[in-house]
Every structure is written in C-alpha cells, then in structure tokens.
Amino acid sequence: MELVLRAGGRAHPLAGALLSAVAWLGIRAVRRRYATVNLGEARGSTPVIGDWLALLGVLAVLLTAIGSTAEPAGPLLGLLVGLLLTVTCRKVTHWHLAAARREAHAVRRVLVIGEPSAADHVVGHLAARTDHAYVVVGVVPVGSAKLECGAPVTARLGSLDPDSPRGDATAVLRAAREHGADLVLVAPGPRLSAERLRRLSWALYDERLPLALLPGLVDVDAHRIHLDAPAGLAMLHIAPPVRRGVQVSLKSAVDRTGAGLGLLLLAPLFGVIAAAIRLTSAGPAFHRQIRHGQGNTPFTMWKFRTMVRDAESRKAELEYSGANENDGLMFKMRRDPRVTGVGRLLRRWSLDELPQLFNVLRGDMSLVGPRPPLADEVARYDEVALRRLSVKPGLTGLWQVSGRSELSWDETLALDLRYVDNWTLSGDMDVMARTMRAVVDGRGAY
Template structure:
C-alpha cells in the first residue's frame, strides 16, 4: 500500500500514507454498521413472518405450502425489497436524525400497499392477516432494533469512536462554528480533523481551535485524496464561487469523500429542502412550512387520541400525585395559569401545583435572583417550591394535567414551549413565529436541556421545529422525551 500513487502535486511521504491508511481502516466501521443494520432488519422480518406463518399455518396444515408458506415468503421478500428501494439502508441516514425512521416507515407503507393490491389481484382471503398483523409487527420490531443499534452507535461516538473524519474548508468564523457544533453534538458522527482557510492560517498560527490548518482553500482536493477524509464540509466564504465549487466537486470525483456544502439558510432543513435542476442550473428549492393541511389534521387526531389514552393510563398516577400535593402544603392540587397559544390566543394551562399559595405575587421580590435565560424567570433553588413540588418538577410530573389541554385542542403533544402573556408581549417579529403552531407538552427544548439552555438556543430550537415539523420528527421527540424526563436534566 505504501507504493500507491497519490494524485496531487505534494510528495508521497510514509507519514501521509500511514495517516490515509489509518483513516481508511477507521472508516470501515460504516460498512460494518450498515451490514449490521441490514442483518437486523432481515432477521427481524424473518422471525415475525415465520412466527405468524407457523402459528396460523399449524391450524391449517393441509394447505400450509399453498396458503401460508408462499404468503410468508412473499411478504418477507416484499418488505426487504421495499427497504432497498426506499434507500432505508443508505449510510448517509443510518444513525442520523428522523430521516432513517422516515425512510423505514415509507418502505413499510409501500410494502403494505403492494401487499394489499396483490391480495386483491389474487383474491386471497388471508391477506388481511399480513397487512394488519404482520406489517405492524415488523414495523415495531425493526424500529426497536434500529433504535437500540443507534443507542450503541451514539455511545461509541461519545467516547470518540465511529466518527467520520472531516476536512472543513471556509472562513475562519464559519469553520469555528462547525467545529464547535461537532464537539457539542458528537452523536451526529462528525469530527473535524483538518481545516483549510483562505490564507492557510488559523487563530493560533497553524491551528484553529486545536484543529490543524493544513492549507488554503485551493488545496482541499489534494489533502482529501492524500489523507482519506470521509467528508469535505464547505462553509461560507467569498472564495467559494459557483465555478470553484464545481471544480472542487470534479476534483473529488473518484475519491470516497462526501462533499457537503453549508447553505446560507442554516436553520432550514429536512423535508423542506429540495435540489432541482432548472435551465441547467442546480437550485436549492425551499418549500413553505406546513401550518395546515392533511398532515396537520393527522397530527391533531393523533394528539387527541394519544392524550385520551395517556390520561387513562396515568389515571392512578394523577390521583396519587394530586393527593400528595394536597397533603404537602395548603392549597388546591391543580394550578391554573394563562398562557399564549397558536396565533397569539390565550388559554388556561393546567399543572399540578408545585409552589406555595401566592407564589406568583412573590416573584417581584426574587427578580434580582433570576437565573433564567432571556425572558424566562427561573431559580434553581426557588424558595417558593414545595417539597413535593421539587420531585414533580424534576421528573416533569407536574405537567401531566396538560394532557387535558391537548385533549381539548389548545395544546399539542409536541410543539414549542407555551409562553406567558408577558413573555410573548416582549417577542420580536422573528420569535413570534413560535406562535404559528400549537404549543406542546414536550418539544426539542425538552429533550435538549430545558431550563439549562441559553435563551437564544431555546428560541432557535422552537423556530427549527416550526420550520421543519414532520410526523417523523414528532415521533422521535416523543421517544426521546422519556429519557430526558428520567434523567431530570435542566428541570427545576
């Protein structure tokens, strides 16, 4: 391998070759992880299909091969084929955000439709079993296995393993921002290992935030080919004209590197971004955020049905918590407060009382001790909070009565944090976009640190949700909320 010929004007040194070989070896984890996911999906589908086929086929042994064996085998092939066609095994989405589960769901929905049409064409009486039992069971098992594999992957990344080596190229300010984000969120799988800047210099000579600056922006392709980086992250800089970006893309052809260009619209992502070729020009098309329509109707129906089910399931907990609140301190069990909802309409929010009676009136005396970010008022050791209230806040049990607000339609299960009237009155035009959707019982702020978040970050997360909302994102947030509640981080 040391005798390989490398492209570029720089000499081939043993040190360079060793670095590239090591990175190539480290990058093999991606293919191993992909093979593990494919094996997991295949085994999970086979087990579900075989279990259903064996159980029901045993009751009709005479026609096992004709009626059950063929359907079982066909269903498995159909599901695996749909996963492949939907690119649910693409390395770019495995372990990343909601897109992985969105593609998995799309594949299973496609398999369901094809199975239903096939059943109609073949006039099969047993097709309903595979549509309403087998496919949902496969979805449950495969999504659970995917989530467990993702937890393992994120744990590895927390300790610096299974990371993709990144060469960042752009202005000093934008590259520094990228470095900070990758370090703050290691579970995303990027590690900036080298930097190219316009003048080939960093803030500390040949380093930028402890990352080596290896050259100027014109040198990017040579360094990628020589040192084996997985990702080339191009950040904003006047140097990057359309011609230069196109030339860089050409120069990276034949390498294993993925070129990623950070658009100017940094906070718009997910299903709203589309690349279209118009008149031979690649254009980044940004669709309008969805504030109404069919998906919102589905979201509203899921909210109300989910709230009703959760109220029934948590009924004993609600009764027990209410009793503890009454015994612990004088006053009612529930606390009612005016909040601002969708389109600026006020509503009454329900919570379990966690403070002594008259706590709101005593807030002015504690104003100089405020530890909350921005417009929020928060104290880590608030003297107004009762003993039971401390426990309720830590595990967010005080918010369970808000399921009544979700049931009546003033709130959603997932959405921005519902602000107080005095908070919303101080909102600028940008922040008021939070009010374009219903506030939520949980949201991105809930799973990202809650009260520990800086005000700007909390606002950014809420606006990101408003802009990029999807059913898959809602599902992911609800799933992660349980872990955030159990950890109790940022809850006070």
C-alpha cells in the same frame, strides 16, 4: 404468524414466509435503507411504515398472480410483528450510533474549505454537537486571515490564494491526504466562484474524494428540501413550514382524542395528587397562570400547585437578588425555596403538568410543541423569539426531551425554532415516545 401460500389446493407456509422475507429485504435494499450513509442515521418510523405498505402491495400482487386463497388476518398479524421489530431495531441502531459518535467513532473526517469567517462558522457549528457524522480534521482558508476555531490546523494546512486558483487542487488534495479526510466540505463565498468550484470538483472526483457544498441554511430538515437544476444551475427549493392541511387537522384530532382519553384514565391519579397537595400545604390543589399561546394569544393554563401560596409575589424578590439560574428570559432555580415537598416530587416526575390536558382538550395547547411563556417573558421577546408562538404550545416538546431546565436560553430557543419550522406529525410521535424516557431520566426537572 407466517404468510401461508395456497396453490393447487396445498398450503405452503414456509414458502410464504420466505417470499415475505425476500420481498421485505428487497424493498429495503432498493430504497437504500442498509446503505452506510443511511443506516442508523434517523430514529423516526415513517420510512419503515412506507416500506411496510409497499411490502403489502407487492405481496398482494404476487398472491393474486399465483392464485393464493390464504386468509389475510393471520399473515397480516405476522407482518405487523415484523414492522414493530424493524422499528425497534431502527431505534436501537440509532441509539448505538449516537453513543459511538459521542466517543468520536463512526464519523466522517471532514476538510473544510472557505473564507475565514465562513469556515470558522462551519467548524464551530459542527463542533458544538455530536448528533451528526462529521468531524473537522482541517481547514484550508481562502485568503490569509486567521480563523478562531480552526487556527491550530490552519497554520499547518496553509491557505488558498484568493487571486490565483491554479494551485487550489494541489493544496486541497495535499491537505486531504495529510489528514486522512473522507470528505471535502466547501463553504462558498465571493472568492470561491462557480468556475473555481467546478475545477476543484474535477480534481477531487479524479481522486475519488467526495465533495459537499454548504448552502448557508440552518435548521432546515431534509424533507423540506427539493433539488432542481434549471439550465445546469443547482437550485434548492425550500418548502414552507406546514401550517394547514390534512396533517394539521390530524394533529388536532390526535391532540383532543389523546387528551380526552388521558383525563379519563388518569382521573384516580388526579384525585390522589390533589389530596396530597391539600393535606401538606395551604392553598388550592390547582394553580392557574396566564400564558401566551399561538399567535401571542393569552390563555389560562392549569397545573397542579407545586409552590407555596404566595410564590408569585416572591418571584420579583428572587429575580432582584440574582437567584435566576437561567441565562435567558425564563426564571429557573435548581433549589427554589418556594417549591413544597410534594411539589418537588411532582416536578421530578412531571406530574404537575398533567392538568394541562384540559388545555389540550380546549384547543389552547397541543400534546407536543414549545412551552407556553409567561406574559412578562413575551414582553421581552425579539422578532426571532416571537416565532416560537407561530404554533400551539405543547404539554411536551423538544425542550422536555433534551434536558429541560439545564438548557441555556439560546439552546431552548434553537430547539423551539427547529420544531416550529420543521414540524411533522411523525416527529410529534417521536417526541411523545422520547418523553417517557425523559421523565424516567429526570434530567433538568426542577
């Protein structure tokens, strides 16, 4: 399992193992994988794979330079085990960090500066989620208007005079010291000119207090952002969402290959489920529905039947009676009277979705993506919601691994738009890995 060096006709397995370990730690350190700002911040495996490939290159050069004649199969297997262990440790570290932040530990204390409306938006947005490192401890508004989210701390911190920037540094530094801020976060606006921000940044840097600026973008992943500074002007370039190219072709190949293998391996289970449905309730084993997919194109989606035969005709009556427990365009009931006993079991373990592998094989759906909506839901979509249909719908997705039916419509839509705009193949792999955990957990499966 270790790298074996052969120099001068002698084998040196310990030396090879030490060389591999030092090279691996060096590559990870140079790429700042152990820095406080990076450790545990992401669960994806793409950076680890990139580091591992770099390790292979470094070791290949070193072994060639010393004239080693080691067989590659054994050492490569050992390095592969190291890769898997690193990915596992990365995920465990991320889970530990996420759990700590839910208890307000391992966070950065943030002082927000901005015009009242902008500062209020920042405070509310950061307070709504715990999957990040920032906790607002105070707000220094520009002007005297009151903040909704930050009003309690604003009264204690005072405000910046919009017409007199001379006292900016004094007011901000005093507020930062009083509340132990680790970071000053500025939401720029008309009253915070570039020159004013520049002078404020000088004072913060002199006090060794970090400064961050909010560009006003929402749900844009870091991999789409490129920084440039033409003529000294800071500029953010935002890459468009990936809609074509090698990654999309590879996604399609993974979808169809995975669906085909899944159908072959799960064929016995399909037979058992179909028999259970037919023996316990009247009607066919499979249920077909017209759903809308990429480009708002309708297609026939397959599921195992989990409801009584006349479920569709009873839906309008339930909606009219106010039984819908979802606050948006989807119809969801925790205790839907139309669901059969077997159907409730299938839904709990997400087994009713398995026939959609046929749709994935046909190309109507993907393994990962937003859930395909019904025609009557699409008819009520606005321009924002229609963007969900920019990609193929999925058998699983962010909705399924984030709470499913317990999410509000706004939360569901936000997750889908985040996926649509920031899709990557490695992100799909991560969602599929998290799906198994979500199925076992069962939260929102009804």
